[in-house]
Amino acid sequence: xxxxxxxxxxxxxxxxxxxxxxxxxxxxxxxxxxxxxxxxxxxxxxxxxxxxxxxxxxxxxxxxxxxxxxxxxxxxxxxxxxxxxxxxxxxxxxxxxxxxxxxxxxxxxxxxxxxxxxxxxxxxxxxxxxxxxxxxxxxxxxxxxxxxxxxxxxxxxxxxxxxxxxxxxxxxxxxxxxxxxxxxxxxxxxxxxxxxxxxxxxxxxxxxxxxxxxxxxxxxxxxxxxx
Amino acid sequence: xxxxxxxxxxxxxxxxxxxxxxxxxxxxxxxxxxxxxxxxxxxxxxxxxxxxxxxxxxxxxxxxxxxxxxxxxxxxxxxxxxxxxxxxxxxxxxxxxxxxxxxxxxxxxxxxxxxxxxxxxxxxxxxxxxxxxxxxxxxxxxxxxxxxxxxxxxxxxxxxxxxxxxxxxxxxxxxxxxxxxxxxxxxxxxxxxxxxxxxxxxxxxxxxxxxxxxxxxxxxxxxxxx
Numbered sequence: 001x002x003x004x005x006x007x008x009x010x011x012x013x014x015x016x017x018x019x020x021x022x023x024x025x026x027x028x029x030x031x032x033x034x035x036x037x038x039x040x041x042x043x044x045x046x047x048x049x050x051x052x053x054x055x056x057x058x059x060x061x062x063x064x065x066x067x068x069x070x071x072x073x074x075x076x077x078x079x080x081x082x083x084x085x086x087x088x089x090x091x092x093x094x095x096x097x098x099x100x101x102x103x104x105x106x107x108x109x110x111x112x113x114x115x116x117x118x119x120x121x122x123x124x125x126x127x128x129x130x131x132x133x134x135x136x137x138x139x140x141x142x143x144x145x146x147x148x149x150x151x152x153x154x155x156x157x158x159x160x161x162x163x164x165x166x167x168x169x170x171x172x173x174x175x176x177x178x179x180x181x182x183x184x185x186x187x188x189x190x191x192x193x194x195x196x197x198x199x200x201x202x203x204x205x206x207x208x209x210x211x212x213x214x215x216x217x218x219x220x221x222x223x224x225x226x227x
Numbered sequence: 228x229x230x231x232x233x234x235x236x237x238x239x240x241x242x243x244x245x246x247x248x249x250x251x252x253x254x255x256x257x258x259x260x261x262x263x264x265x266x267x268x269x270x271x272x273x274x275x276x277x278x279x280x281x282x283x284x285x286x287x288x289x290x291x292x293x294x295x296x297x298x299x300x301x302x303x304x305x306x307x308x309x310x311x312x313x314x315x316x317x318x319x320x321x322x323x324x325x326x327x328x329x330x331x332x333x334x335x336x337x338x339x340x341x342x343x344x345x346x347x348x349x350x351x352x353x354x355x356x357x358x359x360x361x362x363x364x365x366x367x368x369x370x371x372x373x374x375x376x377x378x379x380x381x382x383x384x385x386x387x388x389x390x391x392x393x394x395x396x397x398x399x400x401x402x403x404x405x406x407x408x409x410x411x412x413x414x415x416x417x418x419x420x421x422x423x424x425x426x427x428x429x430x431x432x433x434x435x436x437x438x439x440x441x442x443x444x445x446x447x448x449x450x451x452x453x
Binding site (some may be wrong): 021022029032043046047049050053054055057058059061062066067070072073074075077078079081103104162185203 | 229261264265268269272273274276277280290293297298301302323327369377378380382383384386401405407408411424426429430432433436437440441444447448449451
């Protein structure tokens with residue numbers, strides 16, 4: 001490899017090698033030595049790889065006066081620190097831990113690396129929430145749904161269209177129903193039958209306009225229909 | 228230099244002349260020997276300073292960082308494990324503190340450059356001397372005399388600007404190996420990674436810097452005759 005120092009062709013071949021990153025440290029030193037002495041190779045190399053421009057920034061020898069007072073100042077700080085009473089062991093550990101955590105944060109990968117999994121988890125959560133929202137919903141919205149279970153829906157099956165309804169008198173919480181459905185269905189007038197409504201889980205509300213003598217209005221709510 | 232503190236003389240020819248191994252110095256410094264510690268400081272301060280300077284681009288700040296590094300080293304040197312890589316440990320502390328200092332500094336503060344003062348920067352025969360094409364004229368800075376400092380200052384400003392596009396490890400790897408000329412294995416030890424990862428970081432950094440230079444500073448790229 002000694003020919004690299006004198007041979008421009010060998011040096012340029014090394015510089016053009018696509019695997020230049022894998023040159024050994026000794027080869028790199030020789031290539032750099034050749035380029036330092038050879039204007040032509042240096043220009044060609046910098047034209048091909050402009051980043052070589054920054055190699056000129058390598059630190060040189062600093063003038064001695066630059067370090068004036070450095071050692072003395074450092075020594076003074078060390079002696080001052082040594083003279084102070086040693087901090088408690090726990091405090092030292094805490095300070096070390098904080099410093100380590102700060103260093104870890106400083107060297108942590110960019111936030112994008114953390115953001116990608118976070119977004120994935122979010123998308124997954126929203127998808128599950130939309131598709132299987134029933135997992136997160138409370139139980140039946142009304143005990144009437146349970147009481148008026150359609151004949152084609154398990155379990156039970158005791159209720160058939162036109163059959164007598166078995167609606168509990170009170171809600172599971174012990175309160176009165178807002179609308180007395182059994183009375184409504186079996187009362188005077190012509191409320192729609194379950195066959196007409198075509199669903200045993202329907203709730204029927206009747207509104208009478210008492211003064212005008214107009215036809216009553218029937219309002220049917222069917223909770224068995226799912227969109 | 229006559230104004231240099233006595234510790235420097237001790238380090239180079241005093242009671243520590245016989246202590247040729249790094250291990251001896253580290254052991255004594257860990258035992259509380261301040262002279263041994265000073266000898267360690269003197270042998271490493273220039274490299275520590277330059278690593279910090281390449282990151283913060285301010286001589287005064289880099290000097291402060293160097294002092295902080297050695298103060299931190301003195302506090303923790305007892306924890307250094309025998310057989311470990313002392314230099315890698317020290318330079319890792321340097322990188323951390325320099326990045327920390329850069330983050331704390333105000334972005335537009337007045338900086339001090341020492342590119343005019345440096346003697347024999349990028350010495351011949353060492354890695355890191357591949358550049359030298361001046362802007363537009365292509366004149367070699369070694370022949371430019373007083374303009375050499377100006378050229379270096381300008382190149383440093385460009386590096387500082389373009390290095391902001393690099394990741395932390397890309398930047399550190401590029402500075403340590405391509406600018407400071409450290410062996411790949413040592414850079415890997417400092418960054419706590421493998422040699423192939425270091426090469427990969429440098430490759431990525433080189434591409435980003437090339438792109439930035441070609442896009443914004445084409446006058447610094449020498450033209451070759453075909």
